Amino acid sequence: MAEIFDPKPAVQKGFEIDERILRLAEKAEESCAERFAEIDRTARVNGEKVLKAFIDNKVSAACMTGTAGYGYGDVGRDTLDAVYAQIFGGEDALVRHNFVSGTHALTCALFGVLRSGDKLVSLTGSPYDTLEEVIGIRGKGNGSLADFGVSYDQVELLPDGKPDLAEIFNKAKDAKVAYIQRSRGYSLRPALTVDGIAELVKAAKGANPNIYVIVDNCYGEFVESKEPLQAGADLIVGSLIKNPGAGIAETGGYIAGSKKLVEQCAYRLTCVGMGKEVGCSLNQNKSMYQGIFFAPEVVANALKTAVFTEEIMSLCHFKCYPEKGEKRGDIITAVLMKDKESLIAFCQGVQKGSPVDSYVLPEPWDMPGYDSQVIMAAGTFNTGSSIELSADAPLREPFAAYVQGGLTFAAGRMGILTALQEMFDRHCLKLF
Numbered sequence: 001m002a003e004i005f006d007p008k009p010a011v012q013k014g015f016e017i018d019e020r021i022l023r024l025a026e027k028a029e030e031s032c033a034e035r036f037a038e039i040d041r042t043a044r045v046n047g048e049k050v051l052k053a054f055i056d057n058k059v060s061a062a063c064m065t066g067t068a069g070y071g072y073g074d075v076g077r078d079t080l081d082a083v084y085a086q087i088f089g090g091e092d093a094l095v096r097h098n099f100v101s102g103t104h105a106l107t108c109a110l111f112g113v114l115r116s117g118d119k120l121v122s123l124t125g126s127p128y129d130t131l132e133e134v135i136g137i138r139g140k141g142n143g144s145l146a147d148f149g150v151s152y153d154q155v156e157l158l159p160d161g162k163p164d165l166a167e168i169f170n171k172a173k174d175a176k177v178a179y180i181q182r183s184r185g186y187s188l189r190p191a192l193t194v195d196g197i198a199e200l201v202k203a204a205k206g207a208n209p210n211i212y213v214i215v216d217n218c219y220g221e222f223v224e225s226k227e228p229l230q231a232g233a234d235l236i237v238g239s240l241i242k243n244p245g246a247g248i249a250e251t252g253g254y255i256a257g258s259k260k261l262v263e264q265c266a267y268r269l270t271c272v273g274m275g276k277e278v279g280c281s282l283n284q285n286k287s288m289y290q291g292i293f294f295a296p297e298v299v300a301n302a303l304k305t306a307v308f309t310e311e312i313m314s315l316c317h318f319k320c321y322p323e324k325g326e327k328r329g330d331i332i333t334a335v336l337m338k339d340k341e342s343l344i345a346f347c348q349g350v351q352k353g354s355p356v357d358s359y360v361l362p363e364p365w366d367m368p369g370y371d372s373q374v375i376m377a378a379g380t381f382n383t384g385s386s387i388e389l390s391a392d393a394p395l396r397e398p399f400a401a402y403v404q405g406g407l408t409f410a411a412g413r414m415g416i417l418t419a420l421q422e423m424f425d426r427h428c429l430k431l432f
């Protein structure tokens, strides 16, 4: 029989990465081995937890199809709420594509729980940039919590970035809600571990047994095998274009925790009295189910990319956070870039190694909600999705690039290598 295909292997066009960068990559990977094994163990525990929640809640083929109109009795939507509640250890959950972002979900949680005359206290210093306007720290007359008579106070972090337990005791006494940000966000403080969150919950509830603890869980889901509700928090909130959506959910957010508080949040998202009963799922259910199903594995890939970034950037003499030996509480690696040029070269290099929009050059811009210019490398399937490899950097001292995500380790690793190559090409990196 005649030869029907060409037996020669297809010629692959490789990445043009300097030999010295490739050697650094090899060295970095060698020192990651133990931590990679630990990440795989956590992914397995979490993967089993997710599978069990699917089985226990009888996720069915019918759950994958959506509804239109009011969405009364949407079995896919209601079952997904129950699946999330079980996975995260809550009584109930609200998982909706209608949340436009993590900030929106957090806003619903705060407005859902707080009332005029109440006090909100942040236990972890300044909250994430976009929440400043929501709370009313910046801006006036926009309908912020402050405009509605909710007062705000914050417990500053100690000089080493750790929470100030003594001060928490003082400031939590007369507050209705204690707010905790698990991830480092755009700052160099350490992310909180779940055990660290448990200490804060204990301190706040010790001072005031009636206080509600709300945790901004962004970037923290599945990093450990426990979640903050299991550390005593009352509500957790996150974004579906981060960890729990696995790059598959197209948009959305979630809130999980106590039944009563979740209902109050649902009243804020839709209408008082209607809450969780309305809201059609359109065609979003399947991607949200697949997202949470894949999330433990995808978070593991993002964590491997993060640990690799930490190692190789340290080998190139850039200061990185988390610091050596620090236990991870989120998927972020912050890299101090020394100057603006290096920061921009790094971010543009990450973009060059991305699966989508690799040919696009990201530029610094005035992003809504942020008070300095931000450059964002995000060559992602879902716009702005940061469980996909992305590097964000506010253009301000200390010129830190916040690197996170990576749907697969192969692509995440290569994104970092193209960034190093870009820095080298622009004389922002010396190689020996």
Ligand SMILES: *Cc1c(COP(=O)(O)O)cnc(C)c1O
Residues within 6 Å of the ligand: 101, 102, 103, 104, 128, 130, 181, 183, 184, 185, 216, 218, 219, 239
């Ligand atoms: C991403 C994030 C948020 C929410 O941001 P969105 O861009 O609105 O989704 C809030 N807090 C932290 C710590 C975050 O990382």
